[in-house]
Amino acid sequence: MPSSIRNLEFIILGSGTSAGVPVIGCDCAVCTSPDPRDNRTRCSACLRFIDPKGQERVIFIDTSPDLRQQALRHKINRCDAIVYTHNHVDHTFGLDDTRRFNVVMGGPIDLYADRHTIESLHRVYRHIFEKEKNINDSFVATLIPHLIEPKQSIDLFGLRFTPLELLHGRLPILGFRIEEIDSGDSPSDGPLPLAYCTDVSAIPPQTWSKLGGLNTLVLDMLRYRKHPTHFSVDQAIDASDRIGASQTWFLHMTHDIKHEELDPQLPEGMALAYDGLVLNSSSI
Ligand SMILES: [Zn+2]
Ligand SMILES: [Zn+2]
Ligand SMILES: [Zn+2]
Structure with missing residues (x-):
């Protein structure tokens, strides 16, 4: 009998755009909702999740500036790996806070990103990646960077992450298709296979074939008006329709979007994500 992962939860830690919602200095209906x-x-x-060897594992996708608050909210006390979509600060600037996981777990954390993101992290977080040059011996995260090749999947604790090449305006970034490496013969009744596609304004032709047969799609939906680097409401619905996952959850929303207004109007099988949404076998 194939050993498989158990008790998997996919947690939406944050669902907002780069400024967060409420945004500073706004008293609109959504910011005061x-x-x-x-x-x-x-x-x-x-x-x-529990990996095939029986060990609890937590894999982060991105480290938002709100990571500390998000980890506390969900009582996340470990981090076995971080997988990055791209180098924008709303997805990376919580990296410093991962040092607490080093302390709790007593070891380094593996970090996976494309070349552009690794180089950017190295430049911004020199106090982490060139620790020996710090003036004082200070408490910084211990991280082991690994390069993601866009055409190569990575296997982590029984899960396979297949990079999905996406366009975020003109910037090539990564989404991920996540599935069990060895799920046996029984079809999955949980959220996997799942594709996580944040910060996307176009899906290149070579990526479509990797988006088939999804139980879950998590997709960018910024606001009603068009934007050069993110899907609008209409574009996100169109892409979701074409991808045809059993269930789509939209995220990266601005304060233009009021949950109770838009969510009931979405087509069947599509919904707005929200902070703290947990997808597991009982939510499917
Ligand atoms: Zn973003
Ligand atoms: Zn507002
Ligand atoms: Zn971005």
Whole structure:
């Protein structure tokens, strides 16, 4: 019998655009909304599960500036790997806070990113990656960077991450198709296979073939008006329709989008994500 992962949860840690919602200095209906689903921290997600050897694992997708708050909210006390979509600061500037996971776990954290993102992280976080040059011996994260080749999948604790080449305006970035490496003969009843596609304005031709047979799609939907680097509401619905996952969750939303207004109007099988949304076998 194939050993498989158990108790998998895919957690939407943050569902908001780069400024978060509420945005500073705004008293619009969404920024002052009492609905907790309109309160959006910066985008990231994590997978929490028991690996085939029986060990609990947590894999972060991106490290938003709100990582500390997100980890506390979900009582996440470990981080076995971080997988990055791209180098924008709303997806990376929580990296410093991962040092607490080093302390709790007593070891380094593996970090996976494309070349552009690794170079950028190295430049911004010199105090982490060139620790020996710090004036004082200080408490910084211990990270082991690994390069993601866009055409090569990475296997982590029983899960396979296949990079999905996406366009974020003119910037090539990565989404990920995530599935069990060895799920046996039984079809998955959980959120996998899942594709996480944040910060996308176009899906290049070579990526479409990797988006078939999804149980879950997590997709960028910024606002109603068009934007040069993100899908609008209409574009996101069109792309979701074409991809045809069993369920789509939209994220990276601005304060233009009021959850209770838009969510009921979405086509069947599509919904707005919100901070703290947990996808597991019972939510499918
Ligand atoms: Zn972003
Ligand atoms: Zn507002
Ligand atoms: Zn971005």
